[in-house]
Amino acid sequence: METFIRILVFVSIYLGLFTMSFYLVGFLERRKIKDKGPIKLPFVSIIIPAYNEEVNLEKTVETALSLEYPKNKFEVLIIDDGSKDGTWNIAQRMAKNPQVKAFTKTNGGKGSALNLGIKKAIGELVVSFDADSMVNKDALIKMIPYFKDPQVMAVTPAMKVYKPRGLLQRIQAIEYDQGIFLRKAFSNFNAVHVTPGPFSAYRKEFFEKHGGYDEHNITEDMEIAMRIQSLNYKIANSMYSVVYTVAPNQLGPLTKQRRRWYFGMVKNLWKYRYMFSKKYGELGVMILPLAVSTIFITMIVTFYYLINGLIEGLKQASLYSSVGFDFISNFKYKSYLISLNIQKLFSEGIILFAVFFFVGMLLMLILVNKKVRSVDKPISTFISYLFFMFFYSLLFTIWWTISIVYSITHKQIKWK
Amino acid sequence: METKLRKINWSKIILAFLIASFIFSFGLLVGYLSKQIVESSTITIEDTLRNEFVNVETLGLLESKYPCESFVLDKASEKLEYLGQLISLLETKKGKENSDVLELKKLYSVLEVRHMLLTEERNSKCGTNYTTVLFFYSNNKECEKSAEKVSFILTYLRNKYDLVRIYSFDLNLNSDISGAMKSYYNIDSCYGVVINDQKVTKEIQDSKDIEYLINKRSS
Secondary structure: OHHHHHHHHHHHHHHHHHHHHHHHHHHHOOOOOOOOOOOOOOOEEEEEEEOOOOOOHHHHHHHHHOOOOOHHHEEEEEEEOOOOOOHHHHHHHHOOOOOEEEEEOOOOOHHHHHHHHHHHOOOOEEEEEOOOEEEOOOHHHHHHHHHHOOOEEEEEEEEEEOOOOHHHHHHHHHHHHHHHHHHHHHHHOOOOOOOOOOEEEEEHHHHHHHOOOOOOOOOHHHHHHHHHHHOOOEEEEEEEEEEEEOOOOOHHHHHHHHHHHHHHHHHHHHHOHHHOOHHHHHHHHHHHHHHHHHHHHHHHHHHHHHHHHHHHHHHHHHHHHOOOOOHHHHOOOOOOHHHHHHHHHHOOHHHHHHHHHHHHHHHHHHHHHHHOOOOOOHHHHHHHHHHHHHHHHHHHHHHHHHHHHHHHOOOOOOOO | OOOOOOOOOHHHHHHHHHHHHHHHHHHHHHHHHHHHHHHHHHHHHHHHHHHHHHHHHHHHHHHHHOOOOHHHHHHHHHHHHHHHHHHHHHHHHHOOOOHHHHHHHHHHHHHHHHHHHHHHHHHHHHOOOOEEEEEEEOOOHHHHHHHHHHHHHHHHHHHHOOOEEEEEEEOOOOOHHHHHHHHHOOOOOOEEEEEOOEEOOOOOOOOHHHHHHHHHHHO
């Protein structure tokens, strides 16, 4: 069993290296936006679906209204999805602004709210804007040039966690930063397969021709992206359009969120399983297969080391109980300890690879943070990175395990 | 809108493959070199052990010139511990039955005995209170758990008390010294502990079972 795991670990190391190299090659490629003359700014409809968002709604609408975009060229549509709090009252008050329109409907989920917004929208472009997100003022204007290419049906932003505090938010902050790198790399291969709900822009004609959001899909943002890709259109990424989201800071809500995301991913990958094919270019032969295999290998390896870690932990607990858990007396600094531990470290090949991997990831994060303006200080990012290194793999495995169990047992997950 | 088949950019895939293969190969090479360093450290440890004999002999002479100077013996104790840890590391890497490792352990046992005699001489000549602990252990599968526990307890006591010196002997080692000490102290189970020449007869489950013997000596 140990030999099998060692082989699997080396396979996963190679796969990880290959994946990162592939994405790096994609990321570093410079793509010029096809220049077809000066940009004619289209009319944009910003749709804010809201369910029980009385706390955040006003600020979100004000953020949308303060975007650096000609006032006569965009509108804000608030769609109240049958909220039980004061959301609709706030929406109606905000609709006194001539740029804002408010609509209400019976609760039907985010997809149905967005579809109503699309129906009511008069813009050439529609933007989904989550009520709990914040966006840089220039986010929208920076997305527009990508629509010069008529094949581009959607443009995605760079997502970041807003001022992460605490262990969980910091881990997510690094994950999101990793996502910026990945989404840019994916876009250079035309392989973006999620258009994040917080602030993605679409050509309205796509919905008119191919239908709106799937209202029964728990991750409608992934489903619409996969649909765009399945029809061989393009999804671009505007790395300098920064959107901040508030990440869950407790394990319960975070696990619920991830369960929804990953359950949704399983459903969507199954629905679009025919896209695992060279007909879909790098998306079909590389990115989707790599994503799936990485998930499984990570889970197997993490489970193995977790179980081993637990067994070793129990063994150490038993040993320490024989000395009355006297940790302080048991540790005594000796001059040879450092050189001995360095020798132990460097005699284990897998540890060396782990060191390479984490250094590689750190360099990638530095690259991303240099390019994308952030409100966080570098030291804060570094602290987040340390947490990420130690805990992410375990959390990732737990979330995926739960999602796969839900998928297999056909349990249903609701939006809220 | 007419949708068209996508072309795969194989050059990017090949480039990624080459980068990954280069880094992977480099990693394997570093791992191989590290393994070679560990392998070659066998020779280094053997040389170091042999040098330590000379050191300990010189220590004995230094003791007569500078009687009861603790810095001389303490330095040698730390070096002895370090060599013991290196041999344990080699044992993990090369296996407990490896002939090189067994030869090193035989040499190490002789060094331990010389060091132990020097410590006892210091106690009698200078009135110091070093506690000498002899730990006899077996590497047999059925003895692993109990021997590991006792080893842990003894290491804890060595770290806790400055004047405790632990000397470990592998019962399965085919050496004259281990054999002689084993029969002298009548060790016939998975492990044996002798504190200041007194064999501990009861089963050791906990540090309290033997800590009082150390405290008795220290007081």
